[in-house]
Amino acid sequence: MITTVIDQCLILLIFLIIGFLCSRKNWIHKKHLSSLSNLLTNIVLPAAILTSFNVNIAAYNLNFFVTIICISLFLVAFPFLLSKLLVSFTHMELALKKVWIGCCTYSNILFIGIPIIGTLYDEKGLFILVIYNTISNLFLFTLGIKLYKNDINFKSIGLSLLSPALLASFLGILLLILNVSLPKTLTTALNELGSMTAPLSMIITGALFGLINIKKFMVSKNIYIFCFVRLIVIPGLVFVILNTFITDKVILGVMILSAGMPAGATNTSLATIYSDKGPETSQYVVMSSILCIITLPILMYVLSL
Template sequence: MTLALIIGTMIFKMFIMMSVGMIGSVTKLITEEGNKAMTDVLLFIVTPILILVSYQVDFSKDKLQGLLLAIGLSFLSHIIAMVIASIGVKKKNNTDYQVERMGTIYSNCGFMGIPLLYALFGAEGVFYVTAYLTVFNLFVWSHAVILMTGKVDKKGILSVFKSPNIIAIIIGLILFVTGIRVPELILDPLKTITLVNTPLAMLVIGATLIQSNLLKMITKSRLYYITFLRLVVVPLFLIIAFKILGLTGMVPTIILIATACPVASTGTMFALRFDKNSNYAAGLLSISTLMSIMTIPLMAIISEWIQ
């Protein structure tokens, strides 16, 4: 079975879980308050535990080299996205250019990427995608804040180190490098908690799609243009870069999938925080999430064909 078919199968299963979240929202079983509570549980409890557990592996030079490679490729991915956003989204006569550029650059690597890569590669997939997540957070709290406000926010940049995910990555790295293992009596229950990561994330995404007034957004053509940049153009240029550099294997594949994920939910949060067009940001999140069901397997097919 090719990687594209495996990814397609996993995304279809994830879409079924999303659909349950949609039904729960339509029937009011999942309210906006309930969805926010589930989001907090996912962001502040489940995902950090998943990251921490993924680092509970024996130290090896190969894994360390793979992690360093993942960090380098994550920087490359974001730089490519920034160049494409600056070319494809102009400031002139565009009051929403900040929202569009952020949507083009930043992927939903946490909500969509981690569950998908965990389903595909298990804890090893999460181990390497933490590199992308780290670079994502560094750029979000520096570049994205400057993009949205037009000024440097030193406190905002420093706040990246208060993120539960970043804290989990730092602790996990220390445990990985030193070879310290969490006792099985503690580790086993933590592993059990990680099992809810994918279904919980999909329920949240499904409910969010309904609560973001998706039907009002689907007629806006500009949404599809930005979605095309995020889901097709950025991953394609990364695939070409991998080809030029002669990179193949699990680590480049993981970074490609993280890059090919839909518009980051952080974009909507930042639009709300900095008084930008949050409805437009939510529309980008919704449309790109639905379209990614088709485009992520497509990017895998193209990557396999080119390589």
């Protein structure tokens, strides 16, 4: 099981290195990154989201759904409020505070989570993850976009509900409820397209990382503090809180592992599209993706006790 975690993390790091080298060799230019980010968020990611709903809901009752939705809302709100509190004590510029909050709140659920959760907890675990991912995406593509855009107009949140990622989520929920399957050819095409999500997102992140000063990155205390909060503090506190009233080991395991995932690469795409902090955002994604090779196996060991 721990081998699965390490393998998935190393695969993502390979994609990061490819993106980094492409940037340093000028095979991917800075001007291309916004277009690639749009391709990811508007085409590739929606395909991955839609295909993630290919699960059977017949075995689960209403109480199960309500429990997962409530915990999912907590897992989005808790890191958001905690990170907002923490950055209020720092002297970072406002734009970087928002990057900190975004990367703490929205983790790499889909890319690392699905292979790991699928191996550990089978179909039930994947279904829990799909619900959590849907709730997380609802906030990421509404309040998350608002966060990166620095937009105080709440009308923009309504427009964000029409984003391809959320439309894919709504369609997936509808197909799930109606127990309707898409045609095999279309499903295959969407699976192939969705499989590009992890490589493309991490290549974009690696390319953005290639634009920064590596020496400054390596000695940045802020990056290491972020990783400590994202990878240790958040899952640790979530474990303490949920362990007091959640008796279902699968629900507990899925939610705590999800809380311990590194910063989501989609943050870099949104920061690239809606602000000028793409390279800075990539630093949080890169370092947390590297360090989670150590922290995720430890988290799995704690859950097995």
